[in-house]
Amino acid sequence: MIGSARLWLGIALVAACWTGASAASDAPAPAAPSLRVVSMNPSLTRMLIALDAQQLLVGVDEYSGDHESAVAALPRVGGLFNPSLEAVVALEPDLVVVVPSVQQRDFRSRLRELGVEVLELASITFEQLLASMQTLGDRIGRSEAARERVEAIRSTWREVAREASLQPRRSAVLIVQRDPLYVVGGESYLNAMLDAAGLDNVAAEYPEPYPRVSLEWLIAAGPQVIIDSSADPVNAVEHWARWESIPAVAENRVVAVPQGLVTLPGPYLDRSLLTMVDAIRNADRTSDTGGGARLQ
Amino acid sequence: MKILTPMRALWSLSVLGAVLLGALTLGLTAGPSGLGLGEILSVLADRDASGPAADIVLRVRLPRVLLGALVGACLAVSGVLFQAMLRNPLADPYVLGVSGGAALGGILVLSLGSAIGLGYAAVPPAAFAGCLITTAVLYAIAGANARVSTTSLLLTGVVFNAFASAAIVFLASMAGLTEGASIFLWLIGSLSSIRTEVTGWVAIFLVLGLGATFPLARGLNLSALGGESAEQLGVDIDRQRRVVLIASSLMVGAAVSVAGMIGFVGLIIPHLLRLILGPDHRLLIPASAFGGAAFLVICDAVARTILDGRELPVGAITALAGGPLFLWLLRRYHQRVFS
Known part of the structure; x- marks a missing residue:
């Protein structure tokens, strides 16, 4: 399946x-x-x-x-x-x-x-x-129900962005597929999600929603946070560990998010955003202990 | 017809070796991250280099350039051998269906692998398994009679490729869009997902393939006269066909397993070199190894840099570059011959 x-x-x-x-x-x-x-x-x-x-x-x-x-x-x-x-x-x-x-x-x-x-x-x-x-x-x-759902999403978005604004912004990449390498680009709603979470998407320069990029580009871009939402069964932390020159790897900020939990366009973008923010916070907490975060 | 002398062979291979060296240098220096030549040289000179430049040069570009060279060599040599064995100028490494078997194995994992816990790393072994099965079937057909019929081989290949294509269409139609994109890219051929651990395997199959088939070069030259004439001149045609079938199939399988179905290299490079160097397989086989390697490395450098950080499948570049180049050479050849 x-x-x-x-x-x-x-x-x-x-x-x-x-x-x-x-x-x-x-x-x-x-x-x-x-x-x-x-x-x-x-x-x-x-x-x-x-x-x-x-x-x-x-x-x-x-x-x-x-x-x-x-x-x-x-x-x-x-x-x-x-x-x-x-x-x-x-x-x-x-x-x-x-x-x-x-x-x-x-x-x-x-x-x-x-x-x-x-x-x-x-x-x-x-x-x-x-x-x-x-x-x-x-x-x-169902205009009223839609309006309430939209407002709930906007409200969460504003609150997360407000909290994020209190911290220094970091560069990040959101991986949607490893082989071939696809990431979230500037056009996707996920780019807005990264932005609200205080993260500057290093692939925002690409206008398409999900550009196919090279590994060399990713190493040169040097994101401080990697959010891996690909379906590859190999653990994300283990997969990216060999590229120590990427700051996210060196600082143990590789965040594994099961596919679909965040990268799911639908009516619950507020939950997706909170899930991603929690995963990043978890990575921040564990970064000093020598391991990246994995969201189950 | 150009007569092959040791001096001419040495000169030709030296020139091609220099072209390959230039291609390898280009492959190491070209990339979207804009590393300077000085930085690249210092990384290459320092065994303990670390940091982004070291990762990019030593762990991204170098393995990719080396594997590209090996894959290009495998495809071009297989192309020469199949064209000679089948005495058919349209033959390419994929004509006998080995690539169809490899593609089917790889795409089975690409489309269904995640459901059974297999990642992209399982694609090359699965593809090579597909190649081995197809080769075994071909060999059984080839060896079913005392005589190895090239017509039987060709027809089996055509039928098997058609079957594999149908199975791939079926799998692709069941796949989601991300699997579909992976299948599409794999069918075009790409070096973007290379893994350093497979480089040694491809090198082994290339060396074995060259070692097994180079001694047949004189027999392949005589085969151009026709099977019966070659046999009268002492060539064991059946043995020659079996060796070429197995050696070429394994080289093609190794190449397709790691890089997908990169087209045109195995068709263009042998023809191109035949036009320039003449039809003697004693020169054509090693020359194709050099030429195929250089061609694919150059095409991959273009594929990596033309879109500024975004990747193009190298198979698209080989087709775009190879087609016009071949037509231009063919026209020059005709002008020279008929003027």
Whole structure:
């Protein structure tokens, strides 16, 4: 089975190819109690569940069905690369929510040709994610719940940033995959997360959300903190230990975060941010004892 | 036809050796971190060097340059040998399906490995296992009859490559996007994920491959006349084919296992050197080792530096550079021959 939450990251990577605005709907429609919704993306499924709207769902993508127990019994309608137009249409949805991925461009067009409303919700940048959640809430009649969730995230963000501002800022890198080496770039919501935590992303210079970089670049960039969220089973501290010239390694500030715990675009960015901050604090505490931190 | 003399062979290999030396120097000095030549030389001169410059030069660039040279040599030599054995100018190291087996083994781990606790480090052994299985199948087919039929080998390779491609498409369609990206990069070929511990293994297979096939060079020259004519001149064609099959397959398997499916090196370099040096395999085999090594090291230096810190798969550069270069040489050759 594919590693947990890899597809979430995949969705984010795919949406990087999209060049439109943060959220776009075919036509605003009034909320209806009998609204039949199909979600084609796990982050959007999670948003619907977080907004207490799972009862509106009549079908979900494969990954959502496999990983979200609240929707496990619903019909599956394919995945990012193989959405089933027929399966979606057969469910007679009023609304299909998707991320604006290149892979599903034709799929979205065909749905619209068949008269199905398609709501595209981007999930690359921090503001896109929040705007997408509000747009989704507005469309399904959960505006207040969406507003509260968005405000909770913004509030946590402000509080973490305020606390971080009391400490000197440090340079950091967030690893999403080791081989080949992919890191978080300037466009991703995770860059905003690093910034709020008082960390300057050394890969922020790259405009794409998840640039593929070289090991040499990483050594030369010399981050003070490495947050490793890759799925490689080799322990992150052990993996990076051979590069002692990187300050993060020399100072034992290699933070292992299981994939998906932080790198998960969805409705709970506040929890993700707090998880990451806790992991870094843990690394700070243990850095003098000669070992990096590993978040279980 | 150019006559090969010891002096000409020595001169040609000296020039190619100098080109390889230049490529290795370029590989060590080129990189996104902008280290100065003085810094690089001081790191190389100091056995106990430490710090970012030492990490970059000794532990990132040097192993990568060495492995790039070995992989390039393996691919180019295999290309020469397959072209000679099959008497087919379109043959490349991947024609007999060995690469398909290696790719299938590697991609199985790339797509499913994390679920069973295997990381990226397990990819090369899995790919090499795929290569060994394919080679064993090919050898069994080749040895099924008293005569080793190149047509049977070629057809088996084509069919096996098609099967492996279908299996890879199946695995890729089941993979998430990050696995998909890894599979894509691996299929293009890249030296970015090299591990120093595999360098020695690739070197061993290259030396064994060269050692086993160089003595066949005269027989391969005679094979160009056709199988029967070569046999009348004392060449044991069947033995020659078996040795070339096993030696080349192991070299290709070693190269693909560590670097993925880097294309064009095994096709372009043999043709390019044949155009320049003539068709004598006594010179062509070692010359291809030098030429393939230099070509891949130069292409990798470009792949590492062209995007300022971001990596390009070297397979994209070999294809982009190799295609036009080959067409230009071919045109020059025709102008020279027909003018």
